[in-house]
Amino acid sequence: MTPTREQAWETLTRHTKGEALLRHALAVEAAVRWYARHFAENEERWAVVAVLHDFDYEIHPTLDQHPQDGAPILREEGYPEDVIEAVLSHAEHLSMPRDSLLKKTLFACDELSGFVVACGYVRPDGIETLEPKSVRKKLKQPSFAAGVHRDEVSRGAEELGLELDEHVANVIEALRPIAGQLGLRTA
Numbered sequence: 783m784t785p786t787r788e789q790a791w792e793t794l795t796r797h798t799k800g801e802a803l804l805r806h807a808l809a810v811e812a813a814v815r816w817y818a819r820h821f822a823e824n825e826e827r828w829a830v831v832a833v834l835h836d837f838d839y840e841i842h843p844t845l846d847q848h849p850q851d852g853a854p855i856l857r858e859e860g861y862p863e864d865v866i867e868a869v870l871s872h873a874e875h876l877s878m879p880r881d882s883l884l885k886k887t888l889f890a891c892d893e894l895s896g897f898v899v900a901c902g903y904v905r906p907d908g909i910e911t912l913e914p915k916s917v918r919k920k921l922k923q924p925s926f927a928a929g930v931h932r933d934e935v936s937r938g939a940e941e942l943g944l945e946l947d948e949h950v951a952n953v954i955e956a957l958r959p960i961a962g963q964l965g966l967r968t969a
């Protein structure tokens with residue numbers, strides 16, 4: 783089966799009701815799609831993985847279950863092994879090699895997209911005029927969006943072979959078109 787983004791969204795929304803988690807999926811999807819276009823990769827396939835990556839988080843909210851216990855559900859629903867493997871690879875505690883551009887991109891966009899959105903929530907125009915340097919400043923304030931793992935943000939950019947500022951700028955650009963959907967103020 784070649785999964786479509788529509789199927790992935792259906793799987794996600796069957797298991798996930800919380801708005802924050804749905805917005806997280808949309809944000810990561812937008813960032814991963816941006817990179818799929820940038821690298822001339824299979825955008826639909828990458829979107830499927832991004833949409834699904836936390837699909838089981840609401841039913842498996844702890845790391846002894848998420849995302850590994852989601853894998854059998856995805857298998858049951860007919861998702862191919864490469865999609866399941868990419869979904870699993872975003873979890874640091876599973877120590878899976880990020881040996882593809884898709885895996886590196888998903889990891890690099892996961893924490894950062896949430897952080898960029900958090901930066902936008904405290905600005906009058908959302909992420910409309912947000913620049914990497916103010917994101918970098920916020921990254922240095924441990925109390926701001928404290929749940930975001932700073933080390934994963936920098937490692938993500940590094941593994942993609944990008945300067946942090948460059949990666950941040952790309953993610954901001956990717957998220958701007960869906961700012962309204964993410965609950966951000968738009969100009």
Ligand SMILES: [Fe+2]
Nearest residue numbers: 835836849872
């Ligand atoms: Fe996750």
Ligand SMILES: [Fe+2]
Nearest residue numbers: 806835836892
């Ligand atoms: Fe995530």
